[in-house]
Amino acid sequence: MEKENQMLKQTCDDTTSKHTNLIHTLQFTQFSIDTISETIVWIDADGNFVFVNDAACKNYGYTKEELLSMKMFQVDPLFSVERWNEHWQEILDRKSFTIETINQRKDGTSVPIEVTVNLVEYDGKQYNCAIIRDITERKLSEDKLKQSAIRLAELNATKDKFFSIIAHDLRGPLGTQREFTKILSENDSHFSETERVQYLKMLEESSDLVYSLLENLLDWSRSQSGNITFQPISILFYDLVQRVVGLLNLSANKKKVIISNQIPKGLEIFADLLMIETVVRNLISNAIKFSYSNHEVTIGISNESQTTSPVFYVKDQGVGMEKEQLNNLFRLDKKISTPGTGQESGTGLGLILCKEFLEKHNGSVWVQSEPNKGSTFFFQLGQTNIS
Structure with a gap:
């Protein structure tokens, strides 16, 4: 009896020890799952959350009780019931794979995520054990690389x-x-x-x-x-235009082209002197280049509102442009320069320069033109004062 009692006691001790070890293992496993930064969720065939770790609660902004009462469609705006059914069938077929999608937190913010899908079976049922990673930083890096590639192509x-x-x-x-x-x-x-x-x-x-x-x-x-260096100052725009007209009068006189400065004499603009003079010089020079003899080039203002930036224009009565030319006019990678009415040559670089200098003013340049009906170049400054 004593021997049997000792054996029974030993068995109980062994069972207790195994039970203690099992509890410790389960606690350690639960602790490991809950302390990792990656979200781990189990989802059943109907899209219900049946298990979530602490990271899931932290990353989504819900309590564990809230998540366990929800379906995955409620955190993934890209999924519908129909798409989930297709996705579940893909899980059954492929067992394990990785996808990228968007999840939405409780506060409404969207987060790009990478999901590692794993088909698991437990207690006769099938689940998707999903490991979810926030890939916001990666997406930002990818966007920067794309921008760098675009910039490199431009360079x-x-x-x-x-x-x-x-x-x-x-x-x-x-x-x-x-x-x-x-x-x-x-x-x-x-x-x-x-x-x-x-x-x-x-x-x-x-x-x-x-x-x-x-x-x-x-x-x-x-x-x-x-x-x-961009150094904007107050400039009397009429005087600036007159100075440019004086420089270009020789070219205009050769073609018997009249340059008409219709800028109001009291108009002041706030701009970089070198840049805006370069813009005006190039636009008027181009207008002369494509004008027919005995015609007029006009520079004026088409909007004299005191509340918005005025729109200036340089208008000629020359050869005009086809639609294809207009589409490529301000593109550096397209050579669209055509000879002037006096067979003058050019590179198209002047218009690229106009666009870049106006963009430094938060402004823009655009054109209206038809073949044989002349062209009108409009430009606007982002910072303009009228006095």
Whole structure:
């Protein structure tokens, strides 16, 4: 009897020890599941939550009792009952896989998540044991990479445009100047007065193109490298336009084009002097370039409201543009420059520069045009004062 009692006692001790170890294991397992940062939920075939860990409560903002009374559709706005049925069938077929979706917290905020799906069977029933991770940081990184890729593509287009201008657009007129200078130097005595005037005129036009191109190229390169500081000041806009008109009168007179400054004399704008002068110079220069002889180029204001920024315009009565040209007009990766009415060359860089400089003012530029009916370029500054 004593021996049997000892054996029975030993058995009880062993059972108690095993029971204690089992409880400890269960507690340790529960503690591990509840202390990890990732959400773990069990969902049944009907989409009901049947188990959630503490991280699920923390990440969703619900209490454990609230979550266990809910369906997963209530936290995933992308799922409907119909889609869940399809999803459950996919779980049965594939057993384990990973998806990305959006979950909604109790406060209404949405969170991008990655869900590792696992089909498990317990007590004769099937469940989805889902491990859910917040991938907000990853998505932000992906967005930054996408933006970097876009920026890189833009920089490559910028580089290609730059080299194109250097290799072709600038080299061409400089080569022409060189050849004409050589011809005039070596054969001056053999030319008639008419030929000499003709060659000098062509040399002058080539010089004008090189000068204009270099101005834009230098301004643009400084803009791309961040070496142009935005320094807005109060400017009498009429006076600025008059100064630009004076610089361009020679080009206008050659084509018998009249430039009409219809800006109100009392108008002040708050803008960067260098940038806005570059915008006006390029728009008027382009208008002259595409105007027919004995026509007018007008710069004016189409909105004189005291409460909103005025809209300025530069209008010509020239060749106009096709729809395809309009769509690509301000794109750096598209070369849309066409010869002027006097066969003047260009690069399209001036309009790109206008767009960039106006955007630094929180402004914009746009155009209305029809073939053979002329073009009107509109621009607006984000910070403009009228006095």
